[in-house]
Amino acid sequence: MAVSADLGDVLESFVTRLVASGRYHSKSEVLREGVRLIQEREARLAALDASIARGLADADAGRVKPSSEVFDRLEAKLAAKTDHT
Template structure:
């Protein structure tokens, strides 16, 4: 299935400059790279969304610790690293 896209003047000019610079060999190569970057971003967002959902589920189920306990533990860990330096 072929895809055609109207990028608008500014984006079209940008793509043309990228090809003219030799960085990419064709407009299609520029667009493929752009879509790959979007795929990577969407995958990272999906992982983040899943982590947020797990955190919310844990909070609703009462599986959490008071922030003071967490901060105390982090401060102790950082202090231990600082003492080793």
């Protein structure tokens, strides 16, 4: 399926410069790379949203620990890690 896109002058110029530099072989290649990057970002955002939802569900269900306990455990891990290096 062919897609036509109006990028505007600034983005069109940028894409043209990328192709002219030899970094990409065509404008289509630049646009495909851009869409792939957006797909990756959207997947990361979806994973983050799912993690937040799990965390909120845990908090709503009372599955929480005091922050002091969590920070003490993290500080101990960090101290142990720096002692071994």
